Each structure stands twice: as structure tokens, then as C-alpha cells.
Amino acid sequence: MILATHERTYRVAYKRLTVDAGNKGPGLPWRGLFVLGIIVVMALSYVWLRSSTEKTSKELQVQRREFAYKAKELENLRVKLEEYKNGNYIERAVEKYGLGLHRPFPGQVRRLTLARHRQVNGGARPVLAQNSRRRSAESID
Numbered sequence: 001m002i003l004a005t006h007e008r009t010y011r012v013a014y015k016r017l018t019v020d021a022g023n024k025g026p027g028l029p030w031r032g033l034f035v036l037g038i039i040v041v042m043a044l045s046y047v048w049l050r051s052s053t054e055k056t057s058k059e060l061q062v063q064r065r066e067f068a069y070k071a072k073e074l075e076n077l078r079v080k081l082e083e084y085k086n087g088n089y090i091e092r093a094v095e096k097y098g099l100g101l102h103r104p105f106p107g108q109v110r111r112l113t114l115a116r117h118r119q120v121n122g123g124a125r126p127v128l129a130q131n132s133r134r135r136s137a138e139s140i141d
Contacts, residue, residue: 083089094101 093099
């Protein structure tokens with residue numbers, strides 16, 4: 001066949017395509033091996049995931065035991081701290097080490113309350129203001 005366009009002549013050859021209906025792709029043994037390979041990979045993945053899950057579970061149990069131990073230790077330290085803050089313990093320690101400390105005189109220690117005052121910029125100013133007002137009132141009397 002000859003085509004003529006814009007003063008040029010082209011020869012075009014057409015090929016006839018045929019489809020072989022007898023060729024069905026890879027045979028049954030290859031498909032079976034492929035499916036078997038997928039099953040083996042899935043089984044190995046399951047075993048690997050199961051073993052890593054067991055390992056993680058054991059590590060979690062170890063961490064929980066350590067946490068329980070540390071929580072118990074923290075509670076014991078808090079009890080010991082309360083014992084050290086006790087006034088009787090402090091008096092015995094002062095006598096034992098000869099520090100020469102004594103109990104405060106009446107009126108020497110005052111308790112400050114914030115119930116009547118609103119906190120301003122951080123909360124320390126009302127306490128200082130209340131304390132300074134009391135000192136100035138005592139000095140005037």
C-alpha cells in the first residue's frame with residue numbers, strides 16, 4: 001500500500017497479529033510453587049512476629065517489676081523523709097551533733113495566710129506585703 005501526502009510517498013506494511021489460544025501462560029507447577037512460596041513466607045513472618053511479641057512481653061514484665069520496685073523504694077524514702085522532718089528527730093540530732101540550736105521563743109514564728117488576699121504576679125508579693133504590714137504595725141506599737 002502506498003500513501004501520498006504532501007508530495008512524499010510512504011510505504012506502509014501491515015502485519016497480521018495472531019493470538020495463540022493454546023499458550024495459557026505459566027503452567028500449573030509454576031503457579032503451585034508461587035502459592036507455596038507465599039505460604040512459606042507468611043508462615044515465617046508469623047513465627048518471627050510471634051517470637052518478637054514474646055520477647056517484647058518479657059521485656060515489659062521486667063520493666064513492670066522494676067517500676068514496682070522503684071515505686072516501693074520511693075514510698076519508703078517518703079516515709080523516711082517524714083521521719084527526718086519530725087521535731088523529735090531534729091531535737092535528738094541537734095543534741096547528738098552539739099549544734100546549740102533551741103526551740104523558737106513564743107511569737108518568734110508566725111504563720112502567714114493568703115486566704116484574704118488575691119495573688120498578684122506570681123503570688124509572692126501578697127505574703128511579703130502582709131508580713132511587712134505586720135512588722136510595721138508591731139514597730140509602731
